[in-house]
Amino acid sequence: MDNCKAPREPQELYILVTGANSGLGFSICCRLADEFLSSHHYDDSLTIIFTTRSEHKAQETRRRLEAHLRSSTASSSDTARVKFVSESVDLGDLLSVRELSRKLLQTIPKLDAVILNAGVGGWSGINWPEAIWGVLTDLVHQVTWPSYKIAPVGVLTAKQTPEKEEPALGSVFCANVFGHYMLAHNVAPLLKKAETPNGPGRVIWVSSIEATIKCFDINDIQGLQTKTPYESSKALTDILALTSDLPSTAPWAVDSFMHSNSGTKADEAPTMYVSHPGICATSIIPLPLPLVWAMVATFWLARMLGSPWHPLSTYLGAWSSVFLALSSQGALDATESPYRHAGGGRVKWGSSANRFGVGSLSSTEIEGWGHGGVVGTPVVEADRNRPRRRGAKDLTREEKEKFEELGRGCWKQMEELRIKWDAILDQAEQNKAAAANAQ
Numbered sequence: 558m559d560n561c562k563a564p565r566e567p568q569e570l571y572i573l574v575t576g577a578n579s580g581l582g583f584s585i586c587c588r589l590a591d592e593f594l595s596s597h598h599y600d601d602s603l604t605i606i607f608t609t610r611s612e613h614k615a616q617e618t619r620r621r622l623e624a625h626l627r628s629s630t631a632s633s634s635d636t637a638r639v640k641f642v643s644e645s646v647d648l649g650d651l652l653s654v655r656e657l658s659r660k661l662l663q664t665i666p667k668l669d670a671v672i673l674n675a676g677v678g679g680w681s682g683i684n685w686p687e688a689i690w691g692v693l694t695d696l697v698h699q700v701t702w703p704s705y706k707i708a709p710v711g712v713l714t715a716k717q718t719p720e721k722e723e724p725a726l727g728s729v730f731c732a733n734v735f736g737h738y739m740l741a742h743n744v745a746p747l748l749k750k751a752e753t754p755n756g757p758g759r760v761i762w763v764s765s766i767e768a769t770i771k772c773f774d775i776n777d778i779q780g781l782q783t784k785t786p787y788e789s790s791k792a793l794t795d796i797l798a799l800t801s802d803l804p805s806t807a808p809w810a811v812d813s814f815m816h817s818n819s820g821t822k823a824d825e826a827p828t829m830y831v832s833h834p835g836i837c838a839t840s841i842i843p844l845p846l847p848l849v850w851a852m853v854a855t856f857w858l859a860r861m862l863g864s865p866w867h868p869l870s871t872y873l874g875a876w877s878s879v880f881l882a883l884s885s886q887g888a889l890d891a892t893e894s895p896y897r898h899a900g901g902g903r904v905k906w907g908s909s910a911n912r913f914g915v916g917s918l919s920s921t922e923i924e925g926w927g928h929g930g931v932v933g934t935p936v937v938e939a940d941r942n943r944p945r946r947r948g949a950k951d952l953t954r955e956e957k958e959k960f961e962e963l964g965r966g967c968w969k970q971m972e973e974l975r976i977k978w979d980a981i982l983d984q985a986e987q988n989k990a991a992a993a994n995a996q
């Protein structure tokens with residue numbers, strides 16, 4: 558009998574991160590590099606493809622990422638195992654999303670994970686009297702689930718094509734959800750090429766603790782009529798990701814989205830996860846410097862008062878997304894298994910921190926889905942002990958069924974919108990090519 562083991566094949570991982578020039582996206586790239594080097598074999602390598610919106614931002618981001626890598630690794634051989642590749646995309650511009658998708662399909666062999674991080678708040682200001690009163694009287698709740706941000710209603714993207722007629726496209730919806738949805742759909746063939754132990758390829762949505770289905774209306778999926786378009790977009794993100802593996806969404810989520818451009822078997826389809834960073838100090842709400850310090854101090858105070866959702870640092874906030882991107886499939890399944898064994902499914906994974914700033918990965922309770930879709934009392938002790946949003950109640954079977962139905966409706970509408978926009982973009986590209994040929 559031959560006892561010799563087959564030589565180990567070095568692994569090459571490819572991970573795409575959108576919106577990497579600032580805040581959480583930048584820290585996700587740094588943390589991916591650090592965790593990869595400390596957890597993977599010395600033969601393995603990682604390519605991080607990061608996106609920005611300009612050449613200047615791309616160069617500056619790469620310089621900062623390489624400086625981080627040099628300062629955090631001991632040897633030059635380690636540094637050589639991580640490569641940063643910059644790409645450009647504006648998620649509010651669907652032709653730009655197409656351009657990036659085509660380039661990726663031509664230039665890289667596969668994608669192990671895409672981290673859909675880029676996002677806009679779309680806020681125009683803050684209701685200061687309400688914010689100050691809220692912080693003074695109800696600090697932890699108000700800096701975790703704020704009710705004082707002001708957003709204009711019905712803001713649209715710039716026109717997508719030179720065609721005269723075009724359907725309306727919500728600006729926050731497009732940047733946070735639809736642009737990413739199109740991107741993930743277009744690169745699904747690359748995700749399907751990911752292999753074990755990490756495979757199948759993963760689509761990791763970055764959501765927010767603020768997302769609640771109370772801010773979402775299935776009849777206004779783009780959030781064009783709501784005063785909370787950001788929260789609506791993040792609630793939609795949760796709904797899509799958390800219901801992506803249910804049989805009821807399969808006709809859209811699996812058969813169409815995940816199996817795009819090929820007829821592969823269901824078990825090879827990419828998988829979808831959702832993470833959030835807790836609350837971190839970034840420029841997603843633009844504030845003058847003195848107010849930035851006031852914001853950081855209030856977040857820190859909330860953490861001292863027992864909030865688990867104020868990691869503050871974006872490096873800690875990156876924990877959940879990086880965990881979902883780098884863990885082996887076995888490790889991910891094991892983390893989800895207490896919920897699945899209790900009849901649940903996908904979990905919304907958040908980055909949390911204790912009073913001393915020690916980070917951890919925590920399930921996030923959301924209305925309509927509870928902790929990981931488990932009906933009744935949470936099955937994981939840490940979930941039972943974590944402070945809850947005021948008014949939160951244990952998930953009922955009826956609420957769960959409604960959430961699943963919502964998921965089905967959202968997947969259907971998103972797929973219909975994608976098909977509609979793909980046809981519009983195809984036509985615009987054909988017209989452009991015909992005009993160029995005629996010259």
Ligand SMILES: NC(=O)c1ccc[n+]([C@@H]2O[C@H](COP(=O)([O-])OP(=O)(O)OC[C@H]3O[C@@H](n4cnc5c(N)ncnc54)[C@H](OP(=O)(O)O)[C@@H]3O)[C@@H](O)[C@H]2O)c1
Pocket residue numbers: 575576577578579580581582609610646647648649650673674675676677732763764765766833834835836837838839840841842
């Ligand atoms: N900070 C928090 O506490 C917190 C909490 C919950 C969730 N999040 C989520 O975390 C993600 C990152 O937010 P952040 O706090 O790190 O904010 P940030 O510092 O403002 O970063 C947002 C990133 O997204 C990019 N971006 C915005 N619109 C884009 C578009 N149309 N196309 C392409 N890229 C675009 C930005 O690029 P430009 O520099 O070119 O604008 C930037 O790189 C977002 O999805 C946000 O919802 C953050």
